[in-house]
Amino acid sequence: MKAACLGAGYFAQFHYDAWRRMTDVDLVGACDHNLEKAASTGAVAFTDLGDMLDTVCPDILDIITPPPTHAAAIYAGIKAGVKAIICQKPFCTSLDEARQATELAASAGIPLIIHENFRFQPWYRAAKLLIDEGEIGTPMQLTFRLRTGDGQGPDAYLDRQPYFQTMPRLLVHETAVHWVDAFRFLFGQPTAVYADLRRMNPIISGEDAGHILFEFPEGRRALFDGNRLLDHAAENHRLTFGEGLFEGTEGALALSGDGALHLRRFGQTENVAILPARDWSGFGGDCVFALQKHVVTGLKDGQPFENEAADYLFVREVEEAIYRSSEIGARVEL
Structure with a gap:
């Protein structure tokens, strides 16, 4: 499977490290407003999410950016037809916005899993x-x-x-x-x-x-x-x-x-x-790797996901x- 990430800030390092350690996943893209930071991940670097999605066509979009970016990034992933979206917490800027993003993903039939790793x-x-x-x-x-x-x-x-x-x-x-x-x-x-x-x-x-x-x-x-x-x-x-x-x-x-x-x-x-x-x-007992591996396994085997957005709204x-x-x-x- 191909994974691409949005965000290259402090916590993103643990996401990139986990993807790189998975033998059944290719890390194909990193997007950040700072191109140098995106390039430092070792993946093909982008500054525009739409360009990255169109160029590398990932199966999984991993959103590792602050809440104000979540809704637009989720919509972009849905529009690009990814197989699954992982979104860091806190999920969106408000409960109403989180509900709207959840409904969009559900209507498109795309699993939206919140990266709640503890x-x-x-x-x-x-x-x-x-x-x-x-x-x-x-x-x-x-x-x-x-x-x-x-x-x-x-x-x-x-x-x-x-x-x-x-x-x-x-x-x-x-x-x-x-x-x-x-x-x-x-x-x-x-x-x-x-x-x-x-x-x-x-x-x-x-x-x-x-x-x-x-x-x-x-x-x-x-x-x-x-x-x-x-x-x-x-x-x-x-x-x-x-x-x-x-x-x-x-x-x-x-x-x-x-x-x-x-x-x-x-x-x-x-x-x-x-x-x-x-x-x-x-990080934290390698919980980032465990969560991301859980999503990959779920996509491959059809097993239910923990912390899908509809469940995480609670x-x-x-x-x-x-x-x-x-x-x-x-x-x-x-």
Whole structure:
């Protein structure tokens, strides 16, 4: 299959690396407004998306650019007749725009998969398998403490993603949506949220800390505790982005900052290593590669895709509910 990418910014490096490592995919094009950046990917470089699509005729269009570009890029991919489109999150600039893009792709019969890669991280895949197999009994509580340690002072985010400073919505729109999706991957669809968001670094525009409580059927709960100014015990703070605890009636799974996952049985003190720490390729346990490989496999074998746009719209709805809850100081049902 042939893949072509739109965007050659900071995070795009992980997409290009993943495509290059796939023996059954040819990376045939890279498009960016900066031709030098596009050329640095090693693929044929373009500055115009339409030119790239007409010239290389890719099977897969991988959109790795900010939300304001998504709708037009999706439309261009549909018009060019690609077999599938992958679009980075956050998906479009608004829920309404995301719905319109979803409808366009659906009417054209082209799979539109949102690049929400955290659910493809190996620790969440392993935790999901163990939870489904009953290894922790009846699941009751998920907790994740986000501690990226990159949000302090006037230079916060400038070395990697400087646009974070001016985003009117940061913690939830850019970051916590990863765990909205990871939590629903592990526990199913939440039914209500309560959020308390705040801005701790005065030099940025959006929120950078907060607590979000998710309600699930059968009394289950999940807590996202995020603070980008604080850190956690890890050499690479961007491997897991923090620490997690997944608890049930018969045990608990603990995720540490080195990517290790441990199981402790109820009533016991010792921990059993389920997923040991290791050096992973790419980003976040090689989750970018895992997601892109999932799309290629789905196209080849006809298997259903995770996080198709129509399904992912629910994550955008939850995001809006979170901001609404923090604004009014009350629980919001979904």
